[in-house]
Amino acid sequence: SQTIHQWPATLVQPVGSPLSLECTVEGTSNPNLYWYRQAAGRGLQLLFYSVGIGQISSEVPQNLSASRPQDRQFILSSKKLLLSDSGFYLCAWIGNQGNYGYTFGSGTRLTVV
């Protein structure tokens, strides 16, 4: 079966510290992968998407970066976190739901203090 794993579930990091969030997908090959952020009280913002290994598209300028070192692995990173990076980060892939449905990971709640 096709599943998506995202970790950690929660993270508290000090300002200026690095960040690495990981997302992996099982049961499929060459998926399109996405990172979204949901800031408190706001909607979902697409941050990055990837259609293949090493291929990253950035939707908005920001303090974050993404990498796709393997076909089913998508990593969100930062060298130095800002307070404004706090939020709920969701990884997603375009799953086999027919008609372009997306499957989301369970999310990582990041608090920068």
Next chain:
Amino acid sequence: GDSVTQMEGPVTLSEEAFLTINCTYTATGYPSLFWYVQYPGEGLQLLLKATKADDKGSNKGFEATYRKETTSFHLEKGSVQVSDSAVYFCALNHYKLSFGAGTTVTVRA
């Protein structure tokens, strides 16, 4: 570019009340339309979808009809329960998934 506009919340209802959340979109071509739900402390789950004009998506008592003439995809449920309390997101997929801002719904017993 593609965009989704959905009714602002929060919305507070009593159990068994009728729920409507309005959603309109702007897109070229014929996007697929979705409603996602986010229960407290959880990620997003696909609630229902429609891929072409006049399609009706339905799940868990919720319904939404793809109206091309009004570019709308309003979500409805005839009788809500406390367990329906969540944030609801309208979304469209046209090369990538674009979300509305979300509507927080609270159902009181």
